[in-house]
Amino acid sequence: MTVAVDDDLWSAIGDPTRRRMLDLLLASGAGTATSLSEQLPVTRQAVAKHLGVLDRVGLVQATPAGRERRYQVDEVQLGRAVAQLGAVGNAWDARLRRIKQIAEAIQKNG
Amino acid sequence: MTVAVDDDLWSAIGDPTRRRMLDLLLASGAGTATSLSEQLPVTRQAVAKHLGVLDRVGLVQATPAGRERRYQVDEVQLGRAVAQLGAVGNAWDARLRRIKQIAEAIQKNG
DNA sequence: TGACACAGGCAACCATCGGTTGCGCATCAG
DNA sequence: CTGATGCGCAACCGATGGTTGCCTGTGTCA
Numbered sequence: 001m002t003v004a005v006d007d008d009l010w011s012a013i014g015d016p017t018r019r020r021m022l023d024l025l026l027a028s029g030a031g032t033a034t035s036l037s038e039q040l041p042v043t044r045q046a047v048a049k050h051l052g053v054l055d056r057v058g059l060v061q062a063t064p065a066g067r068e069r070r071y072q073v074d075e076v077q078l079g080r081a082v083a084q085l086g087a088v089g090n091a092w093d094a095r096l097r098r099i100k101q102i103a104e105a106i107q108k109n110g
Numbered sequence: 111m112t113v114a115v116d117d118d119l120w121s122a123i124g125d126p127t128r129r130r131m132l133d134l135l136l137a138s139g140a141g142t143a144t145s146l147s148e149q150l151p152v153t154r155q156a157v158a159k160h161l162g163v164l165d166r167v168g169l170v171q172a173t174p175a176g177r178e179r180r181y182q183v184d185e186v187q188l189g190r191a192v193a194q195l196g197a198v199g200n201a202w203d204a205r206l207r208r209i210k211q212i213a214e215a216i217q218k219n220g
Numbered sequence: 221t222g223a224c225a226c227a228g229g230c231a232a233c234c235a236t237c238g239g240t241t242g243c244g245c246a247t248c249a250g
Numbered sequence: 251c252t253g254a255t256g257c258g259c260a261a262c263c264g265a266t267g268g269t270t271g272c273c274t275g276t277g278t279c280a
Contacts, residue, residue, distance in 0.1 A: 007126055016117055017238080021200070026205050034256060046239050048257075057160040066254050067247040073204055082206070085199035088129070092192045095136050096185055125267080144227060156268055158228075163266095177227050177276040 005088060009081045017042060018050050022073060024058065030072045056067045115198060119191045122167045124135045127152060128160050132183060135170065 013019060017040065024039055025031055033051055037044040051071055054060045058077045063070045127150065132147055135141055143161055147154040161181055164170045166188045169197055173180045 005126070005129075011124070012125070014121070014196050015238080016115070016120070019115075022202075022207075025200075026209065028206050030265070032256075039144055040183075042238085044257080045225065045241085045259095049238075055214065073198075075209065082202045086203075089192050089199065092132075092188065095133075096146055096192070097148040099136065100187065142227075142254080152267085153269065154228080155230095155270085159267075179228070 003033050005084055008057050008075075009059075010084060012053055012059055013081050013085070015050070017046070018054060021050055021054070022078065023046065025071060026071045026078075029074065032065075032068050032070055036071075071072075115194055116190075118167050119169075119187075120194060121128075122163055122169055123191050125160070127156070128164060130158055131157065131164070132169065135181060135183045140180050141171075142178050142180055143183070143192065146181075 013022070020040060021036055024036055033044050033048040036051075037047040040047060051060060051062075055071075056060060058074055059081065060071045061074055065074065123132070130150060131146055134146055143154050143158040147157040150157060163169060165172060169191065170181045171184055173182065174208075186203075193195055205218075
């Protein structure tokens with residue numbers, strides 16, 4: 001039973017910088033490439049690229065406002081991503097537990 | 111409260127091929143680069159590289175056996191990785207819940 | 221024992237990706 | 251109008267996931 005994972009979603013939240021960006025966006029409600037880059041150890045351009053991939057998988061939405069481009073987290077989609085984290089985690093957890101049981105059974109009978 | 115994540119561990123299990131490899135190893139108990147590559151859409155060499163990174167972060171252990179090199183999952187370390195998945199998931203889950211509460215409060219008072 | 225088969229390591233090469241710098245364009249403020 | 255600022259685009263670089271090709275070492279079998 002290999003847990004079905006949306007690979008695009010997963011790899012989107014797989015990048016540590018993107019995770020921090022989502023964290024920052026959630027904390028402050030919204031932000032631009034420039035405002036985010038000020039709170040991160042990377043340049044505005046790098047942040048812009050990341051916002052691009054987050055946008056493509058629907059984890060954030062952009063709202064043009066004047067000369068700015070304000071980004072905001074799509075909580076539903078992020079919820080879906082988080083659920084996948086949980087699903088994969090649970091699947092492996094269950095498998096590990098099963099293996100541990102088998103090991104104990106063997107030890108008992110051996 | 112940004113959940114502390116071991117970036118090496120995370121990126122090790124972040125790769126979809128490596129996740130499948132861990133799945134396969136857990137399912138069959140052990141395997142070699144060659145045996146794994148037969149069950150994956152990549153070459154033996156690619157698998158060997160992945161086994162290298164999994165080995166470096168301690169997620170698998172190698173046991174030379176004759177002309178083979180048998181790999182096996184270190185369940186403790188994998189457990190640690192899975193726990194991190196859970197931790198990150200929970201952190202975001204909590205934050206999403208908090209935001210939802212705030213949104214509801216605003217709607218009620220506005 | 222000698223010849224062949226097969227697992228695995230090493231190296232070169234390629235595409236993609238995260239990151240950088242540099243530049244040009246648009247928009248807002250004085 | 252002019253300068254500052256926010257953004258997009260392009261070129262470039264290093265790391266990484268992947269490939270093919272080749273060589274070494276270890277079994278196996280006649």
